[in-house]
Amino acid sequence: GAGVSQTPSNKVTEKGKYVELRCDPISGHTALYWYRQSLGQGPEFLIYFQGTGAADDSGLPNDRFFAVRPEGSVSTLKIQRTERGDSAVYLCASSSPSGTGYNEQFFGPGTRLTVL
Amino acid sequence: GQNIDQPTEMTATEGAIVQINCTYQTSGFNGLFWYQQHAGEAPTFLSYNVLDGLEEKGRFSSFLSRSKGYSYLLLKELQMKDSASYLCALTYDPGAGSYQLTFGKGTKLSVIP
Numbered sequence: 001g002a003g004v005s006q007t008p009s010n011k012v013t014e015k016g017k018y019v020e021l022r023c024d025p026i027s028g029h030t031a032l033y034w035y036r037q038s039l040g041q042g043p044e045f046l047i048y049f050q051g052t053g054a055a056d057d058s059g060l061p062n063d064r065f066f067a068v069r070p071e072g073s074v075s076t077l078k079i080q081r082t083e084r085g086d087s088a089v090y091l092c093a094s095s096s097p098s099g100t101g102y103n104e105q106f107f108g109p110g111t112r113l114t115v116l
Numbered sequence: 117g118q119n120i121d122q123p124t125e126m127t128a129t130e131g132a133i134v135q136i137n138c139t140y141q142t143s144g145f146n147g148l149f150w151y152q153q154h155a156g157e158a159p160t161f162l163s164y165n166v167l168d169g170l171e172e173k174g175r176f177s178s179f180l181s182r183s184k185g186y187s188y189l190l191l192k193e194l195q196m197k198d199s200a201s202y203l204c205a206l207t208y209d210p211g212a213g214s215y216q217l218t219f220g221k222g223t224k225l226s227v228i229p
Contacts, residue, residue: 004158033216042120042203042219043159048212058211091158102147102166103207103215107158 002026004108006092012114013082021077021111025094032075033105034067036093043091049075050097082115089113118142120220122204127226132194136223138204143151146215150178150189151224160201162189191225199206199227 005024013019025032030051035043045059049069057067064082069075079086089112093105119141128134140148149168151159165171165180165187177190189202201222207215 010138031214031216036215040221042205042222043217045216045218048216056210056214056216058210059216061136097213097215102164104149104161104164105217107160110157 004092004094004106006090006108006111008111009109010112010114011055012116014116015082015084017082017115019079019082019113020078021090021113023075023077023092023094023108025073025075025092026106027073029094029096029106030072031095031097031105032069033093033095033104034075034077035093037089037091039088046077078114082113083116087113087115117228118206118208118218119204119216120204122202122220122223124138124221125224125226127228128194129192130194130196130227130229133190133192134225136189136191136202136204136225138189138208138220140185140187140204140220142185142206142208142209142218144208145182145206146209147207148178148180149205149207149217150176150187151219153201153203155200162202175208181220194227196227196229201225 032049034046037043048056089110150162153159163178204220205217
C-alpha cells in the first residue's frame with residue numbers, strides 16, 4: 001500500500017515502562033507529524049519534522065516524550081516512564097508541503113497505547 | 117491561541133441534508149480543513165477553505181466566513197456510510213513552517229434509516 005503505516009497497531013504496557021511507536025510515511029513526503037487523540041477528542045499536535053529535523057516540538061507534553069527521524073523517512077515516537085494518562089491513540093501524518101496553508105496531511109491508522 | 121467549537125453529536129435521516137457548524141477564534145489563520153473519521157480509523161481529508169465562500173465537492177460542500185470565524189460542512193443525500201465523526205481543523209504556521217492542524221473535538225453524526 002502507498003499510505004502511511006504505523007506499528008504496532010496496539011500496545012499495552014505497564015506504568016513506568018518505555019515504549020516506541022513507529023511511523024512509515026508516504027514515500028517522498030518530507031513533512032511528518034505526530035498527533036495524540038484521546039477518547040472523544042480531536043487529534044492534538046505533538047511534533048513536526050521537516051526532513052530529519054524536528055522543526056516544531058511545541059506540542060510534546062513533557063520531556064518523557066521524544067521523537068526521531070534519522071534518515072528523513074521513518075519516525076519513532078519514544079515515551080519514557082509511561083503514565084496512565086499517556087493512554088491514547090497516537091496518529092502519524094505525512095504531507096508534501098506546498099509552503100502554504102493548503103497542506104493536506106495523510107494520516108496513518110494509529111497506534112492505540114494502553115498504560116495499565 | 118486557537119479555540120474551535122462544534123456540536124458534539126447530530127442525528128439525521130438517510131437521504132436528507134445535514135449541516136455541521138464550526139466556530140473558531142484564532143490568532144493566525146492559514147486555512148480551515150474538514151476531516152472525516154470513522155470509528156477506530158484514521159481521519160481522511162474532505163475539504164479545505166482559505167477564502168470566504170462555498171467549496172463544493174460532490175455530496176459534500178464546505179463554507180467559510182473569516183470575518184465571523186465560522187464554517188460549516190454540508191452533506192447532501194445522506195448515506196448510512198456517512199455515519200462518522202467530522203472534525204473541523206485550523207491550519208496555522210507559528211513560524212516553523214509546520215502548518216500544524218488544530219482540531220475541534222469533532223461532531224459525531226449518526227445517520228438513521
